[in-house]
Amino acid sequence: DAGVIQSPRHEVTEMGQEVTLRCKPISGHDYLFWYRQTMMRGLELLIYFNNNVPIDDSGMPEDRFSAKMPNASFSTLKIQPSEPRDSAVYFCASSLTGTSGRELFFGEGSRLTVL
Amino acid sequence: AQSVSQHNHHVILSEAASLELGCNYSYGGTVNLFWYVQYPGQHLQLLLKYFSGDPLVKGIKGFEAEFIKSKFSFNLRKPSVQWSDTAEYFCAVTSHNTDKLIFGTGTRLQVFP
Numbered sequence: 001d002a003g004v005i006q007s008p009r010h011e012v013t014e015m016g017q018e019v020t021l022r023c024k025p026i027s028g029h030d031y032l033f034w035y036r037q038t039m040m041r042g043l044e045l046l047i048y049f050n051n052n053v054p055i056d057d058s059g060m061p062e063d064r065f066s067a068k069m070p071n072a073s074f075s076t077l078k079i080q081p082s083e084p085r086d087s088a089v090y091f092c093a094s095s096l097t098g099t100s101g102r103e104l105f106f107g108e109g110s111r112l113t114v115l
Numbered sequence: 116a117q118s119v120s121q122h123n124h125h126v127i128l129s130e131a132a133s134l135e136l137g138c139n140y141s142y143g144g145t146v147n148l149f150w151y152v153q154y155p156g157q158h159l160q161l162l163l164k165y166f167s168g169d170p171l172v173k174g175i176k177g178f179e180a181e182f183i184k185s186k187f188s189f190n191l192r193k194p195s196v197q198w199s200d201t202a203e204y205f206c207a208v209t210s211h212n213t214d215k216l217i218f219g220t221g222t223r224l225q226v227f228p
Contacts, residue, residue: 031214042220043159043205056215091158103149104216106158 002026004107006092012113018080021110024073025094033104034067034077035091043091049075050097082114117142119208121219128196128226136191136222138180138206148189149207149216150180159205165189176200201226 005024013019025032033048047057052069060067064083069075079086089111093104120139128134140146150162163174170182180191189206206219 033216035218043218045215045217048214050214093159103161103164104159106160108158 004092004094004105006090006107006110008110009108010111010113012115013082014115015083016081017114018078019082019086019112019114021077021090021092021112023075023077023092023107025075025092026096026105027073029094029096029105030072031095031097032069032075033093033095034075035093037089037091037109038087046077079112082112084114087112087114117146117208117210117213117215117217119206119217119219121204121206121222123222124220125223126225128224130198130226130228131195132226134191134193134196134200134224136204136206136224138189138191138219139187140189140206140208141187142208142210145211147209147211148180148182149209150174150178150189150191151205151207151218153203153205153221155202162191162204196224196226198226198228200224 007022030051034046036044046059047067049069067077089109091106091109093106095104118141122137148165151159152162153159162178163172165172165182173179178193180189182189203221203223205221207216209216
């Protein structure tokens with residue numbers, strides 16, 4: 001079975017550029033989460049969706065960050081304009097309602113470096 | 116708000132040593148508790164989870180964790196570590212009235228042969 005698929009795996013960009021990270025959740029999963037991992041702050045929940053609807057975006061750092069889920073099989077996290085402090089690994093995860101608890105399945109992550 | 120504390124940021128052990136990683140959470144209601152592991156260069160994987168029932172939970176690769184409600188703790192243990200256990204370990208909590216999974220800051224474990 002295919003797991004959560006993220007792209008790109010690595011992105012190096014210059015400050016001020018737009019960055020788009022992509023995620024394909026596991027088929028049939030109805031929850032999708034975006035996390036950011038840094039050395040200083042660990043894993044932070046940015047936003048999550050249920051049935052393609054954003055439920056809680058309180059973790060999104062500021063207006064430069066936006067996320068969409070146009071359908072059940074695709075989500076994007078966009079940073080515009082990007083800044084060096086956005087450098088981190090961004091993980092997407094999905095889960096299924098009704099399973100025994102909130103087990104999340106993570107993608108491989110997108111490592112973003114903003115110069 | 117829920118939070119998770121992992122007090123051990125970096126643990127260094129020799130093979131065959133015993134391991135205990137601390138995890139404390141702050142939430143007064145019913146919780147679900149998890150330990151995830153992240154091997155170098157890989158994504159997070161579920162190690163074990165607790166929802167209800169026996170507070171001693173056994174996971175993969177010989178790991179176990181004990182839920183002590185009175186102490187708001189969910190410590191991870193392994194009687195004898197191996198070099199291949201070198202990884203970062205994350206404790207996480209969610210409650211029955213939220214879909215959010217909140218992670219601790221992680222504990223980096225290094226095991227030397």
